[in-house]
Amino acid sequence: MKIVLVKGVAIGKGIPKICVPIVGETVQQLLEEAKLLKTIDADLVEWRVDFFKEVRNIEKVISALAQLHDILKEKPLIFTFRSAREGGQTEVSSDFYSALNKAAVRSGMADIIDVELLSDESVVKELIEYAHSFNVYVILSNHDFQQTPSKDEIIKRLRKAQSLEGDLPKIAVMPSNSSDVITLLDATQTMKEQYADRPIITMSMAGTGVISRLAGEAFGSAVTFGSAAAKASAPGQIDAGELRNILSILHKSIN
Numbered sequence: 001m002k003i004v005l006v007k008g009v010a011i012g013k014g015i016p017k018i019c020v021p022i023v024g025e026t027v028q029q030l031l032e033e034a035k036l037l038k039t040i041d042a043d044l045v046e047w048r049v050d051f052f053k054e055v056r057n058i059e060k061v062i063s064a065l066a067q068l069h070d071i072l073k074e075k076p077l078i079f080t081f082r083s084a085r086e087g088g089q090t091e092v093s094s095d096f097y098s099a100l101n102k103a104a105v106r107s108g109m110a111d112i113i114d115v116e117l118l119s120d121e122s123v124v125k126e127l128i129e130y131a132h133s134f135n136v137y138v139i140l141s142n143h144d145f146q147q148t149p150s151k152d153e154i155i156k157r158l159r160k161a162q163s164l165e166g167d168l169p170k171i172a173v174m175p176s177n178s179s180d181v182i183t184l185l186d187a188t189q190t191m192k193e194q195y196a197d198r199p200i201i202t203m204s205m206a207g208t209g210v211i212s213r214l215a216g217e218a219f220g221s222a223v224t225f226g227s228a229a230a231k232a233s234a235p236g237q238i239d240a241g242e243l244r245n246i247l248s249i250l251h252k253s254i255n
Helices: 027-037 058-072 095-105 121-133 151-164 178-196 208-215 240-254
Strands: 005-006 009-011 019-021 046-048 077-080 112-116 137-144 168-173 203-205 223-227
Touching: 005 112, 019 027, 019 240, 027 046, 027 058, 046 058, 058 077, 095 112, 095 121, 112 121, 121 137, 137 151, 151 168, 151 178, 178 203, 178 208, 203 208, 203 223, 208 223, 208 240, 223 240
Parallel strands: 019 046, 019 223, 046 077, 077 112, 112 137, 137 168, 168 203
Antiparallel strands: 005 009
């Protein structure tokens, strides 16, 4: 199993790493959130740039990214534009999506970019190659806000992300009942035991799926997402401090 090492944070080793998103709509809001995150015990920070009102102005995006990096430079920073079709705040053209992510990579201020698995495959391959040429890691993600696919389909998507050389294959699904959560956890464990050669990230969303955000170490998910502000980036996120305590308790029990 490969370990993804970013600024001293070993993803795929030990307790699942806690990532807290920043979702401000303005530069002022972003900087306030970043300063708050300096006081919170999070391993990773994700900037959900699709929340940013000036997201269509790449120059302003990179300026904001530079200011975030200046505040959070000791923490690994994930740059994520989440499309509306996968639960994000807006939609852009494939060309703009590619240009935005490439600008973040070139800036040297993003340690990881999130690329959506179901984007045009030529764009996906190009962005992964481009990021790797700058020593930037890639989360290759899929978010299904409508349902929980079958176990085989979840594994298929994770394996595809791995085959495309995403450093961190990720899937998030929406459960309609507790059986769906079990499906996600079962798929995660099978992926880890039979197919994965790198860390994977999985979660079942909303309140029903909260257990999946806590049980990553037992089933095989290397990163979990918590919140530090009133506005979470996805349903089911819990306070990062509470998350740390629970993960620590489970780690001691498992080990």
